[in-house]
Amino acid sequence: MGVPRFTRPKTPATDSPSPYLYVANCGPAVGLSYDTIASVFNTFGQVKGIYAADESGTRVIVSYSEANSAQQALTALNGKSCADLGGRSLHIRYSVIQPNCEAESQQVNEHIPVSLLDSEVNIPGLYLVHDFLSPQEEKELLAAVDERPWIGLSKRRVQHYGYEFCYGTRNVDTKLHLGELPSFVSSVLERISLFPGLNSSTSILLDQLTVNEYPPGVGLSPHIDTHSAFEGLIFSLSLAGPCIMEFRRYLDGSWVPDAASSAYTKVENVVNCSNLVRRSLYLPPRSILLLSGEARYAWQHYIPHHKIDMVNQSVIRRGARRVSFTFRKVLRGPCQCEFPQYCDSER
Numbered sequence: 001m002g003v004p005r006f007t008r009p010k011t012p013a014t015d016s017p018s019p020y021l022y023v024a025n026c027g028p029a030v031g032l033s034y035d036t037i038a039s040v041f042n043t044f045g046q047v048k049g050i051y052a053a054d055e056s057g058t059r060v061i062v063s064y065s066e067a068n069s070a071q072q073a074l075t076a077l078n079g080k081s082c083a084d085l086g087g088r089s090l091h092i093r094y095s096v097i098q099p100n101c102e103a104e105s106q107q108v109n110e111h112i113p114v115s116l117l118d119s120e121v122n123i124p125g126l127y128l129v130h131d132f133l134s135p136q137e138e139k140e141l142l143a144a145v146d147e148r149p150w151i152g153l154s155k156r157r158v159q160h161y162g163y164e165f166c167y168g169t170r171n172v173d174t175k176l177h178l179g180e181l182p183s184f185v186s187s188v189l190e191r192i193s194l195f196p197g198l199n200s201s202t203s204i205l206l207d208q209l210t211v212n213e214y215p216p217g218v219g220l221s222p223h224i225d226t227h228s229a230f231e232g233l234i235f236s237l238s239l240a241g242p243c244i245m246e247f248r249r250y251l252d253g254s255w256v257p258d259a260a261s262s263a264y265t266k267v268e269n270v271v272n273c274s275n276l277v278r279r280s281l282y283l284p285p286r287s288i289l290l291l292s293g294e295a296r297y298a299w300q301h302y303i304p305h306h307k308i309d310m311v312n313q314s315v316i317r318r319g320a321r322r323v324s325f326t327f328r329k330v331l332r333g334p335c336q337c338e339f340p341q342y343c344d345s346e347r
C-alpha cells in the first residue's frame, strides 16, 4: 500500500486534531535526518512513520498511532526552538489526507497538451532555445562524458562537476569544491552567456554541472531545485533522445492567480483541482531550457516515466537514452527569491 497523501490544512493548528502532523522547517534539506526527527517526536508517543510532505526537503509529515500523541507534540514543539533539532523552531499543524481529486492529480498521469514552444507554456521565466548545439557538438559532448566515470543511481546515471549534488539533502556541500567545470563544456558556457533574454551585464559564472543519463521509460520526480542551494538561473541542455518535461504549481491561499494575467487563465481547463496548474513542454535533442524567476522558484518540474510521449497527435519515442547537462550556480548566502512559500532558505 502506498503512503497516504497528506496536505497542509488551511485551518489553524488547534482545529481538527488528528494523528498526523504537518511539520515545516524540518527535513533533510535543513540537515535533519528522518531518524533524528523520529527520535524527537517519539518522546510524545509511538511514531508510525515520517514522510516527506512535498519535494522541498524542508517539510515532513509525522504520523502517530494516536491523535493524543500528536497533540502533545504539537503543544510542546510548535514555534519553540528545539535543542535536539539544532535549535530550529518548527511550524506544526495537524495534517489532513488530501481529497481524492488532488491525490489523483498528483500522480501526474493524465494527459495534458504538450507545447512545442516556450511562449505556449506561458510560465514566466521559462525559455527554450531549439538547436542550441550542432549535431557534431552534441556528439562530442556525449563522447566526452562517456569517457568519464558515471555514478549509478537506482534508475539513471549521473556525473557531477564543480560541486557534487547530494540527493539525500537535495543540496551541495559548498566546502567541497571538485574543481573548475571541464573544458569540454567551455564553448557551451560561452554560448550560454549570450543567451537571449539575459541582459549582457548579468554575471552568470555557472560553477556546478550535473549530467543525467535517462534510459527509456525513466523520468524524474517533481521537484523545485532547492532554493538555498542554487542561484536563480538554471540551464538544462538536452542531448541524444527527446522527452517531455512537465511543470506544476500549487496555488495555496496566498497565491490566488491574477485574473488579469494570462498565466493562469486556463486553470480550470488544465486539471479539475483549482489549486494546481500543470503545463507540458517538448524538449528535443540539442535544445536548452532556462528556468528563471517564477519558473525556477515556484514551479515544480519533472519528466514523466514514459517510453513514448504523445506530442499533439504524434507518437514520439524517447530513444535509447536522453542525456541532460544541467548548469547551475551554487548560492552563497541566503536566497533572495520572491517566493518565500516555496523557499527553504533561512533569511
Ligand SMILES: O=C(O)CCC(=O)C(=O)O
Residues within 6 Å of the ligand: 210, 212, 220, 225, 236, 237, 301, 324, 326
Ligand atoms: O534532465 C533534466 O533536464 C533536468 C534535470 C533536473 O531537473 C535536475 O537535475 O534538477
Ligand SMILES: [Fe+2]
Residues within 6 Å of the ligand: 223, 224, 225, 301
Ligand atoms: Fe531540477
